[in-house]
Amino acid sequence: xxxQELHESNIHKYKEIVGKDRAEDISRYFFRGIACFDDPDxxxxxxxxxxxxxxxxxxxxxxxxxxxxxxxxxxxxxxxxAALDEYSKRVxxxxxxxxxxxxxDIGNNEKDVLSLSGFNLSxxxxxxxxxxxxxxxxxRALRRKAPNYIYNLGSIDSDQFEQGMIKIMFNQxxxxxxxxxxxxxxxxxxxxxxxVMTDGCVNGFLLVHRYPSxxxxxxxxxxxxxxxxxxxxxxMRYSVHAALAEYPDDTPVLIRRRTKSVSKLxxxxxxxxxxxxxxxxxRIEQEDR
Amino acid sequence: xxxxxxxxLFAINVVLDGIALVIIAVLLVRIIPMKQNLTEIRMxxxxxxxxxxxxxxxxxxxxxxxxxxxxxxxxxxxxxxxxPVGEILSMMIVVQWLLFVNFSLHQSRDLIRRRYPVILIPFxxxxxxxxxxxxxxxxGFISKRSETLFEGxxxxxxxxxxxxxxxxxAIVIVHREKKRKRLPRFxxxxxxxxxxxxxxxxxxxxxxxxxxxxxxxxxxxxxxxxMKQSSYEDYKTGYFNRKYVRKIMDYIEHNEIKxxxxxxxxxxxxxxxxxxxxxxxxxxxxxxxxxxxxxxxVVSETQSEAVINRYTSVIIRESERRGLNIKExxxxxxxxxxxxxxxxIIHGNRDxxxxxxxxxxxx
Numbered sequence: 255x256x257x258q259e260l261h262e263s264n265i266h267k268y269k270e271i272v273g274k275d276r277a278e279d280i281s282r283y284f285f286r287g288i289a290c291f292d293d294p295d296x297x298x299x300x301x302x303x304x305x306x307x308x309x310x311x312x313x314x315x316x317x318x319x320x321x322x323x324x325x326x327x328x329x330x331x332x333x334x335x336a337a338l339d340e341y342s343k344r345v346x347x348x349x350x351x352x353x354x355x356x357x358x359d360i361g362n363n364e365k366d367v368l369s370l371s372g373f374n375l376s377x378x379x380x381x382x383x384x385x386x387x388x389x390x391x392x393x394r395a396l397r398r399k400a401p402n403y404i405y406n407l408g409s410i411d412s413d414q415f416e417q418g419m420i421k422i423m424f425n426q427x428x429x430x431x432x433x434x435x436x437x438x439x440x441x442x443x444x445x446x447x448x449x450v451m452t453d454g455c456v457n458g459f460l461l462v463h464r465y466p467s468x469x470x471x472x473x474x475x476x477x478x479x480x481x482x483x484x485x486x487x488x489x490m491r492y493s494v495h496a497a498l499a500e501y502p503d504d505t506p507v508l509i510r511r512r513t514k515s516v517s518k519l520x521x522x523x524x525x526x527x528x529x530x531x532x533x534x535x536x537r538i539e540q541e542d543r
Numbered sequence: 544x545x546x547x548x549x550x551x552l553f554a555i556n557v558v559l560d561g562i563a564l565v566i567i568a569v570l571l572v573r574i575i576p577m578k579q580n581l582t583e584i585r586m587x588x589x590x591x592x593x594x595x596x597x598x599x600x601x602x603x604x605x606x607x608x609x610x611x612x613x614x615x616x617x618x619x620x621x622x623x624x625x626x627p628v629g630e631i632l633s634m635m636i637v638v639q640w641l642l643f644v645n646f647s648l649h650q651s652r653d654l655i656r657r658r659y660p661v662i663l664i665p666f667x668x669x670x671x672x673x674x675x676x677x678x679x680x681x682x683g684f685i686s687k688r689s690e691t692l693f694e695g696x697x698x699x700x701x702x703x704x705x706x707x708x709x710x711x712x713a714i715v716i717v718h719r720e721k722k723r724k725r726l727p728r729f730x731x732x733x734x735x736x737x738x739x740x741x742x743x744x745x746x747x748x749x750x751x752x753x754x755x756x757x758x759x760x761x762x763x764x765x766x767x768x769x770m771k772q773s774s775y776e777d778y779k780t781g782y783f784n785r786k787y788v789r790k791i792m793d794y795i796e797h798n799e800i801k802x803x804x805x806x807x808x809x810x811x812x813x814x815x816x817x818x819x820x821x822x823x824x825x826x827x828x829x830x831x832x833x834x835x836x837x838x839x840x841v842v843s844e845t846q847s848e849a850v851i852n853r854y855t856s857v858i859i860r861e862s863e864r865r866g867l868n869i870k871e872x873x874x875x876x877x878x879x880x881x882x883x884x885x886x887x888i889i890h891g892n893r894d895x896x897x898x899x900x901x902x903x904x905x906x
Contacts, residue, residue, distance in 0.1 A: 314849040403653065417824050420857055424826040424845050435853060452653045455823060478827040480649050480720065481657065 255336045256294040260287030260307065268299050274466035276307055276325055283433035284310040285324075286344065290337045304333035306341055310348060311432055321345045321539070323355035326364055334367045345539055354536040356380060365533060373535035380529035381511045383520055387470070388503035390494045393523060400492035403451055404485075408444035410456065415439045418449055418456025421478050428476040430510055445500050446470070448492045450477055450485040458482060460489035462497075470497060471508040553605040556752045560602035563755040567591050567598075570759075570766045578778045582652075583769050586643040590636050590762055597632040598755035600625050605752070623680040627673035629754070630702040633743075636758055637709045638666050640735055643765065644713045647730045647772065648720045662712060669705050672698055703743050710736045729772040734764035780818035782833040788889070791830065791842060792881040803876045804851055805888050806841040808858070812867040814839075820861050824854075834889065846875050 258264070260272075262281040268289065269277050279285050287307040291297055305327040311320040323341075328334035345353060353373075358380065360368075369375050390396060407415075422428050423435055431437070443464040450458040458477025464470050472493070477485040497505070511517040511529070520527065571591055574584060604625045611618045641662075645655055676698055713732050742757025777784040794800075810817050814837050821831055821839065832840045845851065855871045862869040876884050 316847055316849075401657070403657070416857060420824045420854055421826045423850055423853060424828065424843065453651050480651070480654055480723070 255303070255333070255340075256291045257337070257340050258289045258291065258297055260289055260305065264297075267297070268302060268305070270299060271302060271327060272305070272307070272325070275469065278466055279309075279324070280307060282309075283436045284313055286310065288337060288340055288344070290333050290340070302327070303330045304328050304337040306337050308341065308345070308353070309432060310350065313348070313432065318351040319349050321348075321350045321353045323353060323357070326355075326357065326360060326368070328361075328364050328367065331363070334364060335371065338367065338371045342539065350539050352536060352538050354534070356382075356532045356534045358530055358532050360533060368535055371537070373537045375533055375535045378532055378534045380532040383509045383511060383524070383527055383529050385507045385509065385524060385527065386503070387494075387497055387501060387505040387507055389524065390507065391498050391503070393494075395487065395523075396491050396494045398491060400448075400488045400495065404448050404488050404492040405451055406444065406492075406496070407439065407442055407447035407449060407459075407461070410449060410451075412439050414456050418459060421455075421457065422459065422474070422476050425476065425478075428474065430473045430512060434474060442473070443470070446493050446497045448489050448496070450489060452479060458485045458489060460486075460493050462493060468501070469506050469508055470501070471510075550609055552750055553608045556605045557602050557609075559751065559753060559756050560598040560605070563598040563759040564595060564602075566756075566759040567594055567762065570762055574766055574769065577769070577773055583643060583647055583772075586639055586646065587762070587765055587769060590639045590643070590765065593632050593636045593639070594755060594758050594762065597629055597636070597758070600628060600632075601752050601755055620680055620684040623683075624677055627676045627680075627698065630698065631670055631673050633739075633754055633758065634666055634669060634702055634705055634709075637706050637739055638663065640761075640765065641709050641713050641716075644730055644732055645716060647768065648716065665705050665708060669698075669701055672701065699747070703747075706739055706743065710739060729768050729775070731764055731768050735761035737761075738764075777833045777835075779815050780833045780839075781822065782818060782831045782839070785832065785834045785889075787830075787832050788834075788840070788885055791832075792885055795881040800844075801876075801878070802844070802846045804843045804846055804873055805876070805885070806843065806851065806855060806871065806873040807888055808839040808841065808855075809870045810837040810839075810862075810867055812837070812862075812869075816865065817862060817867050817869065820858060820865065820867075824858065824861075826854075838889075840888065848875075 260268070260280050265272060265277045265280045265287075272280075280287050285307065286309070288305065289297070289302055290304040291301050292303060293301060305325075306323060307325040308321045308323045311322055313319045326334060326337075328337075341353075355368075355373075356378070365375060410418075419435055429435070441463065442461045446464070447459070447461045449456045449460075457479045459474050460472060461474040462470055462472050475486065475489070477483075477489070479485075497507075509516065509520055511520055571588070574587065577584060604622055607618050607621060642655060642659070645658070646652075713736065717730060717732050738757040738761030742754040742761075745751060745753040745757070775783050775787045775790060795803075808817070808821075814833065817837075817839070818831075818833065821841070825831065826843070829841055829843045832842065834840060843851070851873050855873065859869050859871060874884070874888050
């Protein structure tokens with residue numbers, strides 16, 4: 255078996271299989287991917303046997319590094335086992351202590367292979383909630399117009415953006431993305447993302463990313479200083495109004511319930527809303543030091 | 544005989560107002576030379592001027608009682624106008640004090656602009672009612688129908704309620720901020736709150752007009768807060784001065800705070816230009832101290848090396864872009880005593896792992 259690393263320059267070859275959104279992710283700082291072929295001279299999409307994409311978690315924090323497998327592809331029996339072996343080698347090189355995943359689009363064959371590779375599998379409710387943009391527009395709390403100190407992301411310059419990010423960075427739980435502080439301002443949807451300005455400085459962000467498929471995902475929702483709770487609500491109002499003006503009502507919005515406070519908020523805004531059924535799994539890669 | 548007793552009472556009230564004026568004069572003389580906290584000082588001037596007006600109006604009221612024995616309609620009308628004006632002034636002092644508390648805590652003009660349109664609604668409503676009562680007095684004076692003049696009690700209680708509301712708001716603001724930020728602070732709200740409450744109660748239940756005097760006493764605590772805060776500040780950089788290190792050490796020790804990081808920035812360039820860069824990127828819970836001679840200490844609660852590295856690299860890059868030469872080192876506190884930890888950083892004999900150079904040499 256021959257393995258090729260997936261990256262920005264070759265991902266276009268497998269876009270059909272990988273999907274537009276995952277293909278975009280591969281260019282990001284902590285995303286890794288491998289593709290598996292029989293013939294080293296033929297790395298076309300048709301000859302792809304297996305592939306995996308994963309993201310390193312807590313790689314730059316003081317916690318142990320983990321890896322989240324975000325996608326697996328198995329075209330031929332036996333190939334995914336080989337890809338998983340290669341994955342294990344690569345993550346150990348990056349000092350990953352444990353691996354985990356939450357996948358929706360896997361078949362029985364992939365499940366068996368993952369289970370045999372040492373992953374403890376279980377069925378669970380996804381931490382991701384998919385909500386239609388229209389449903390946000392129907393929320394009573396968000397109907398009011400946002401005040402004039404909430405600014406569109408496009409209206410601030412990159413210096414102000416960086417200054418705001420620095421302030422927020424000190425709270426490590428603020429960002430939903432591992433590479434949040436490496437992403438340029440342009441990566442975020444500048445029409446829908448917004449910030450709050452206090453005394454000429456950025457004090458909070460609601461940053462939204464729009465994937466190539468049209469999916470919208472809020473990735474940073476945080477405000478510092480006094481009145482931060484009011485600012486959060488105002489930023490939400492701003493972004494919902496901007497998104498409704500910009501995109502169709504049926505645009506899906508993905509909210510990852512990664513902390514208790516996010517779950518509490520989604521429960522309050524959308525009571526009874528459940529995430530999709532997923533297969534989750536975890537495995538220890540290396541024992542703790 | 545009874546008239547003589549009343550005259551003595553009026554005279555005592557004039558003297559009390561005089562004492563209030565003297566106290567305010569002394570406070571103003573003490574605070575005028577100060578260079579720091581100018582916004583807070585302006586707010587303090589506002590409170591003083593309003594209290595002077597309150598004391599003067601009150602004193603004139605009692606003086607004309609002594610001189611004219613309240614036996615003509617002009618003096619009666621003056622008294623009836625004095626009451627709502629006094630109420631408005633005392634409410635204005637408390638509102639100004641609330642603004643002062645807010646600004647001292649957050650140092651943000653925008654925050655005040657955003658919060659106060661809502662918070663001030665009861666105040667403006669009460670002012671309109673008080674002005675209405677003045678119009679009634681004037682109307683009564685012109686039409687010579689004095690029965691319209693005596694409707695002041697309800698307004699008095701209304702003012703008292705509004706004052707209580709603003710005192711409660713101040714307490715809530717300070718309490719919330721205390722929960723949000725684990726840092727030493729200088730705003731003392733209890734003395735002023737007690738003075739306002741007692742001044743009002745004694746005004747209501749005794750024959751002595753004590754509100755101007757009690758407000759002046761409350762202003763002593765406000766001035767003390769400003770003075771205390773200023774003594775810990777460097778007015779050129781707008782940051783705390785080296786005296787604050789002791790305050791932080793005591794605070795860490797008293798609250799048994801563990802961990803944290805101190806970043807040491809030193810510059811031979813212009814310290815105030817570097818301070819501007821730091822100000823723009825100051826995270827919520829960091830505190831910066833200017834030690835003099837171009838040395839800044841940034842005290843942070845975080846221990847994350849990644850966060851600190853990113854923060855310092857942006858600060859250094861920004862400084863270089865502006866032609867400033869900056870040196871940086873940071874130190875993470877483990878289980879050492881705060882005094883030992885800070886002493887090593889300030890004197891530059893501590894390495895980045897937390898042990899002092901001398902200690903390492905011994906090892």
